[in-house]
Amino acid sequence: MNESLKSIADLDRVIHEPARLMLVSLLSSIEEADFLYLLSETGMSKGNLSSHLSRLEAAGYVEVIKTYRGKLPMTLCRLTDTGRRAFDEYRAALKAGLEALEADSQPATLAQPTLRPVEN
């Protein structure tokens, strides 16, 4: 198997799913956010967001804290250290894989002729 293709096949599938990739990207750029913020930013439905957060929580990538804001329930979410490391590794692997694929697909470059001044 081509090594560049293999690195893509080895990508972390928990993160690679588009909705979870969106969530992890979002959480990687912040300290923490509540469920409402994640809903409004991702445009997912409540059920969909819950299920993806549960999957990320099960993998140990996201910490979910159930608390209250006044009398209203609030769910706080933050990326764990494991989640941050996994996302960094995912990005590095994806970048390396795509760069290798791009390099493989480039046609061989021909040597450029050297231009010399014309002598009269």
Added chain:
Amino acid sequence: MTQTITDYAKRPLRAAEVDGLNEVLGGIILLAITMMQYTSTFFQATIRGSNFTETPAFRTTLALWIAAIIAMFAIIYLTKRGVKALRERYVYPRIGYVAPRVAQEKRRKWIGVAVALGTLLFTSMVAWIFPKSYSTLPIWNSGVLVVLLGIFGAVGYFVHFAKLGFARHLGLGGMALSASLLLAMLHLDDIPAIYLWTVILGVSMIIGGALAFARLLKVPAFTEDDAE
């Protein structure tokens, strides 16, 4: 992907500014500091003669100055508490709660401190390089300091606008600059002109922030139980 993540990183900063409460807080702090500074000018005016500490005017203004300092800290503390309560009651149920990364926050605070110190240092240097005889210089008049402040204020707001894209920052930048130019044209002394400028900017910040907050209140509030 790096670009997308940078965009994502900007969004929580936008979310922190969208309610306008930071401007309201900043405007109130600016007015409180101006009030404290203004009372200190009365205080300095009573320092006359060798036994000035025994004059009633000195004692009165000293008490006024101490009260102003206490009032300034109390105003800042209460406003911060008020902003936090307003956010919990009205903002988070509308746009959700997000905390920017601590490193980002620290960086922003350091940039703010550096800009404030730079402004102070620059204006002090200008005042030191052009001492009392500056009025004889053709490029100098009593409005130069306030114009410099106006330029710094405007640049700060324009940079803020470029980073976050809120039109009110553009308006505040324009206000900072135009107010300073207007005050310079009135040929006031430096200190009154600077006080007036900070009052104009502080009031503009409070109005701009309050309008943004009022606009946000039109967005319906919802809870996690409502969300679908």
